[in-house]
Amino acid sequence: MTILAETAQQIEQKLGFPLRVKAICSRGVDQVAVPAGLGDVVRTTDWREVVSHPEVDIVAELVGGTGVARQIVETSIDQGKSVVTANKEMMAAIGSDLWERAIAKSSNLAMEASVAGGIPIHAVLREGISGDRIAALYGILNGTSNYILTEIEKNGSAFADVLADAQKLGYAEADPTADVDGHDARSKLAILSALAFGMKITAADIFTEGIRRISPIDFQYAHRLGHTIRLICAARQTKEGLFLSVRPALIPQSTILANVQGAYNAVWVRGVYGEDTFYYGRGAGPRPTGVAVVSDLMRVAREIVSGSPERVSPFAHERLGEFQPISVMKQKRAYYLRFKVEDRPGIIASLASILAEKNISLDAVLQLPSDTKSDLPFVITVEPSTEGAVQKAVAAMAKLDFMVEPPLALPMETSL
Amino acid sequence: MTILAETAQQIEQKLGFPLRVKAICSRGVDQVAVPAGLGDVVRTTDWREVVSHPEVDIVAELVGGTGVARQIVETSIDQGKSVVTANKEMMAAIGSDLWERAIAKSSNLAMEASVAGGIPIHAVLREGISGDRIAALYGILNGTSNYILTEIEKNGSAFADVLADAQKLGYAEADPTADVDGHDARSKLAILSALAFGMKITAADIFTEGIRRISPIDFQYAHRLGHTIRLICAARQTKEGLFLSVRPALIPQSTILANVQGAYNAVWVRGVYGEDTFYYGRGAGPRPTGVAVVSDLMRVAREIVSGSPERVSPFAHERLGEFQPISVMKQKRAYYLRFKVEDRPGIIASLASILAEKNISLDAVLQLPSDTKSDLPFVITVEPSTEGAVQKAVAAMAKLDFMVEPPLALPMETSL
Numbered sequence: 001m002t003i004l005a006e007t008a009q010q011i012e013q014k015l016g017f018p019l020r021v022k023a024i025c026s027r028g029v030d031q032v033a034v035p036a037g038l039g040d041v042v043r044t045t046d047w048r049e050v051v052s053h054p055e056v057d058i059v060a061e062l063v064g065g066t067g068v069a070r071q072i073v074e075t076s077i078d079q080g081k082s083v084v085t086a087n088k089e090m091m092a093a094i095g096s097d098l099w100e101r102a103i104a105k106s107s108n109l110a111m112e113a114s115v116a117g118g119i120p121i122h123a124v125l126r127e128g129i130s131g132d133r134i135a136a137l138y139g140i141l142n143g144t145s146n147y148i149l150t151e152i153e154k155n156g157s158a159f160a161d162v163l164a165d166a167q168k169l170g171y172a173e174a175d176p177t178a179d180v181d182g183h184d185a186r187s188k189l190a191i192l193s194a195l196a197f198g199m200k201i202t203a204a205d206i207f208t209e210g211i212r213r214i215s216p217i218d219f220q221y222a223h224r225l226g227h228t229i230r231l232i233c234a235a236r237q238t239k240e241g242l243f244l245s246v247r248p249a250l251i252p253q254s255t256i257l258a259n260v261q262g263a264y265n266a267v268w269v270r271g272v273y274g275e276d277t278f279y280y281g282r283g284a285g286p287r288p289t290g291v292a293v294v295s296d297l298m299r300v301a302r303e304i305v306s307g308s309p310e311r312v313s314p315f316a317h318e319r320l321g322e323f324q325p326i327s328v329m330k331q332k333r334a335y336y337l338r339f340k341v342e343d344r345p346g347i348i349a350s351l352a353s354i355l356a357e358k359n360i361s362l363d364a365v366l367q368l369p370s371d372t373k374s375d376l377p378f379v380i381t382v383e384p385s386t387e388g389a390v391q392k393a394v395a396a397m398a399k400l401d402f403m404v405e406p407p408l409a410l411p412m413e414t415s416l
Numbered sequence: 417m418t419i420l421a422e423t424a425q426q427i428e429q430k431l432g433f434p435l436r437v438k439a440i441c442s443r444g445v446d447q448v449a450v451p452a453g454l455g456d457v458v459r460t461t462d463w464r465e466v467v468s469h470p471e472v473d474i475v476a477e478l479v480g481g482t483g484v485a486r487q488i489v490e491t492s493i494d495q496g497k498s499v500v501t502a503n504k505e506m507m508a509a510i511g512s513d514l515w516e517r518a519i520a521k522s523s524n525l526a527m528e529a530s531v532a533g534g535i536p537i538h539a540v541l542r543e544g545i546s547g548d549r550i551a552a553l554y555g556i557l558n559g560t561s562n563y564i565l566t567e568i569e570k571n572g573s574a575f576a577d578v579l580a581d582a583q584k585l586g587y588a589e590a591d592p593t594a595d596v597d598g599h600d601a602r603s604k605l606a607i608l609s610a611l612a613f614g615m616k617i618t619a620a621d622i623f624t625e626g627i628r629r630i631s632p633i634d635f636q637y638a639h640r641l642g643h644t645i646r647l648i649c650a651a652r653q654t655k656e657g658l659f660l661s662v663r664p665a666l667i668p669q670s671t672i673l674a675n676v677q678g679a680y681n682a683v684w685v686r687g688v689y690g691e692d693t694f695y696y697g698r699g700a701g702p703r704p705t706g707v708a709v710v711s712d713l714m715r716v717a718r719e720i721v722s723g724s725p726e727r728v729s730p731f732a733h734e735r736l737g738e739f740q741p742i743s744v745m746k747q748k749r750a751y752y753l754r755f756k757v758e759d760r761p762g763i764i765a766s767l768a769s770i771l772a773e774k775n776i777s778l779d780a781v782l783q784l785p786s787d788t789k790s791d792l793p794f795v796i797t798v799e800p801s802t803e804g805a806v807q808k809a810v811a812a813m814a815k816l817d818f819m820v821e822p823p824l825a826l827p828m829e830t831s832l
Contacts, residue, residue, distance in 0.1 A: 003689050007549055013614065014546060016728045112544065118690050120544020127543065128528070128536020130430060131710025133423055198429065256696060259672045273419050274534050274707035277697035280672060282690065291690035294547025306724030312432045 003290045004297075005035035011298060019301055023050045051076050058108075058300050060293055061085045066093055073098060077107050082304060084296040086113035086289055092187035092203050095194065096315035106309035108300045113292035115188045116141055116265040118282030120295065124269075125195045126314060132271035134196040138416065139233040141188040143263035143283035144172050144179035145211050149230060149248075150261045156216040171263065181210035182231065182246040189233040189246055192267070195314045196235065197242055207328035209247040213408050218338055221366055221379045222250050225336070225412075228258045232413060241326045248410055250336050255416040268416065329388035333411040334363065337380045337394065340404040343373045350400055351380060358393040360385045375404050381412070419706045420713075421451035427714060435717055439466045467492050474524075474716050476709055477501045482509055489514060493523050498720060500712040502529035502705055508603035508619050511610065512731035522725035526712035531604040532557055532681040533705035534698030540685075541611045542730060548687035550612040554832065555649040557604040559679035559699035560588050560595035561627050565646060565664075566677045572632040587679065597626035598647065598662045605649040605662055608683070611730045612651065613658055623744035625663035629824050634754055636784055637795045638666050641752070641828075644674045648829060657742045664826055666752050671832040684832065745804035749827040750779065752797055753810065756820040759792045763818055767796060774809045776801045791820050797828070 004011070004021055012018040023042035026032050034041050044050060051059055051072060059076040061083060063069040069087050076083050083102070085091065091098070091114045102109040112122045116139070125134075140146050144166065151162045163180065166172035178184045183203075190203045211231050222229050227250040236243045251258055256278050260266040265283030270276055282288035303309070341347055348365060355362050360382050367378040382390070390409050398406040420427070420437055428434040439458035442448050450457050460466065467475055467488060475492040477499060479485040485503050492499050499518070501507065507514070507530045518525040528538045532555070541550075556562050560582065567578045579596065582588035594600045599619075606619045627647050638645050643666040652659045667674050672694050676682045681699030686692050698704035719725070757763055764781060771778050776798050783794040798806070806825050814822040 003547060007547070010549060010614075011547070014728060118693060120540050120693070123539050123544030124536050127711060127715055128539030129707055129711055130714050131419060131423070131427070131712075132707040133426060198426075256672065256675045259675055271707060273703040275698050275701075275704060277534055277536075277695070279693070279695055281693035285691075287689040288691055291545055291548040291687060295543060295545055296547075298546050299543050302727075303722075303724070306719075306722065306727070308719070308722030308724045311718075311722070312430060 001035055001038065003287070003294050005037045007294070008037060011294070015298055015302055015305075017301075017305060019297060022056050023053055025050045047072050048075070051079055051081065056081060057304055058082045058084060058297060060297065061087060062293070063087070064089065066090045070094070074101065077101050077105050077109075080105055080107060082108035082110075082300045084110045084113075084293055084300060086111075086117070086293060088114040088184075088187045088191060092190040095191060096200050096313060099310070099313035099315050103310050103313060108303050108310050110296035110300050111191075112296045113289045115191050116267060116281065117284045117292055118288030119265055119267060119279045120292070121192065121267050121279055122195065123295075124277075124279060125192070129269065129271060129274055129277065132274045134237070134269060135272050136234070136236040136270040137192060137196050138235075138257065138268040138413070139185075139189065139192060140230050140257065140260050140264070140266045141192075141233050141283065142179055142182070142185040142231060143265055144176070145182070145185065145231040146260060146265070146283075147171050147263045148180065149211060149214060152214065152216055153219045153228065156219075158216065159212060159214060180212055182208040185231060185233050186246045189235065189244065192233075193235040193242070193244060196269070197237070198314075199242065200315060201244065205244060205325045207245040207247070209245075211248050214248055217368075217377045218408070218410075220368055221338065221377075222336070223253070224366060224368065225250065225381065226253055227251060227412065228253050229410065230257065230260065234413070238326075240330060241324050243326055243328065243331055245328055245331070250410055250412040251416050252414060257416055327388075329386060329391070331387045331411070332384050333387070334384050334414055335382050335390050336410045336412055337382065337390075338377065338408045338410075339380070339397075340375055340377050341402045342404060343376045344402055347402055351397060354393050354396050355380075355382060357396075358385075358389045360389055360393055387411070417454065418451055419703070419710050421453045423710070424453060427710070431714055431718055431721075433717075433721060435713060438472050439469055441466045463488050464491070467495055467497065472497060473720055474498045474500060474713060476713065477503060478709070479503070480505065482506045486510070490517065493517050493521050493525075496521055496523060498524035498526075498716045500526045500529075500709055500716060502527075502533070502709060504530040504600075504603045504607060508606040511607060512616050512729060515726070515729035515731050519726050519729060524716045524719050524726050526716050527607070528712045529705045529708035531607050532683060532695075532697065533700045533708055535681055535683060535695045536708065536711065537608065537683050537695055538611065539711075540693075540695060541608070545685065545687060545690055545693065548690045550653070550685060551688050552650070552652040552686040553608060553612050554651075554673065554684040554829070555601075555605065555608065556646055556673065556676050556680070556682045557608075557649050557699065558595055558598070558601040558647060559681055560592070561598070561601065561647040562676060562681070562699075563587050563679045564596065565627060565630060568630065568632055569635045569644065572635075574632065575628060575630060596628060598624040601647060601649050602662045605651065605660065608649075609651040609658070609660060612685070613653070614730075615658065616731060617660065621660060621741045623661040623663065625661075627664050630664055633784075633793045634824070634826075637754065637782055637793075638752070639669070640782060640784065641666065641797065642669055643667060643828065644669050645826065646673065646676065650829070654742075656746060657740050659742055659744070659747055661744055661747070666826055666828040667832050668830060673832055743804075745802060745807070747803045747827070748800050749803070750797060750800050750830060751806050752795060752826045752828055753806075754793065754795050754824045754826075755813075756791055756793050757818045758820060759789045760818055766816055767813060770809050770812045771796075771798060773812075774801075774805045776805055776809055803827070
């Protein structure tokens, strides 16, 4: 609302007509400060009053979740209103249904704020590079995880300590599961990959692993290998189909993606024709998200005024082929394996023989100086192998009696 | 045409209707290979035949320059056709006139390919972040210059040698003026800043300096200062007005802009509300530019089908205030001053006294080990001072008898 009030003149000049705020609905609507300059605004705690208001053309749903938010959006569409939403959970879960509903009612739907708030990635995929065919998309889509990882990287602190600090500073929720276990990033990847590849993809289709096991020592080894570690959302077209995953991975320090620090988000798109493009900005925050919502309101208003309803769903899964989930087990990548062992002779020999059994070629063994004989970290990298083979090897290795904890296996995204 | 032919099915699925290539005009049209799958296509060497063809709705102008290209675009608009153009020179020179003409005729105009071919920066400014107010925009917009600078940086070769190699490899033109003297980047900045700030800006308004004087030693000193050097297109809103410049500048190595290597382009936007966003991709090349043209064709086709003509020019200079060029002389920045001198006692004292006379505070003096007494390079950095004061100081310093060549002054963009 601050942006709408402060930029009202600019909006009118860009659109050729003004945007007027007609009604505000919030549980604590009495406490909502309505900026001067918005004029008369209906205040209500009943969303039905907004949705059925005869002068309301566009409903901005900023509730979140899939409960009342869904009711608001569905009822708005049914009443012939257009909708702007910032709701990633809902769009990841039922986005394609909502889109069909909007098209049937000649309403417009916009969701720029639902993924990577500050990055206009929907405008990019829908318009900017719509003429390309997407070969792969890589994203850093969870600001909290990226903040935690880059703090571990910078300060060498343990995951638990950085998380506790982030919670104190308000960068992480009291229950950090959605962020650090990758669920939030997974919803966002589901939306972006649906848009990029024209397939119906739901969050449940996506292999997901969080960042809880990443320790400072992993950054030390990754750096030694010329890499860093980020929670990477990946969607790659291969001969076998579309690979989707959300997991911590090693990425080269020379890639521009490795420069994404703190709570920033980024999306890397590899086009068949346009080659690589990269988009970066704030992942969340009221003002960056507000820009996305206002930009969407402007676009939808322009479309309403020019009488152009949505015609084609960006989620239309019939369009570019049905999505066939491929098991991540078939993914072939170089891997980074990090061990913590009780030091004794013969360790490398036992590990190497397990790798050989699973037909995995060892690439290098790295050990940084350390004086802890009872909890000694070291790393083995292996040449491109399937996730399935690596997981079997890791499971066998975990049973060896010198292991202090199960080995950590991270893929290496060397082609970035 | 390759993209249109190979992605015809995807285009039809995304739009809900097909795009058909009706006619091709080229001087050597007999040599043009029309990909299979495009169907019957009129081939002609006379552009009037295309522009007056009754079944042509959109004309893609890929001629370049401001001669026949302008005639093609103006005649197309006058005949009620929409236009997609990749022509930066023309849009920088007369973009706002063309846009008014299109609006008057209810035609649509699109120009994504005219700036930073591979980066969909027009879609971003027009839609993605249209709700924000832009505080500053920084770009690396000339791929050839960026290739030359990053080659000097990597290999320590002299400008002339890298340029000669780039010409051999086809990365630089036989006459490299437009690229290395900043004229090409200036046209692009004129277009982008017009879009970002809603003002009528022509290339002539922009202070422009090329990269010919940048030497390997400058990168060594810049690195020592934690910076690198790029040809930076800058547009910054200040209390005094909008500062525009195209010139080599020092930028911090930690900024993501410093990671733009080789022939890539990038745009950094600082929004009042959305904070920083960053866009990166190929600057040119037939395929990235082709993606921009095809994406524009799709958008314009969608707008034609839904009956939504252009209503507001992105160049409308009445809208957000008339542009008042401010002299770059008022720009206040920290500066990097690099000298080549015949070594003798008292040099620093003479230079420092000139700085003191002009009220410029010296920040640091740097000298890397060197054994050339007769052509000794070293660097002085100064605290934020106006360009005017710095230029006066440099002019006075150039007259000192120990100077081997005039001092080089580069601004330091430390706020990136």
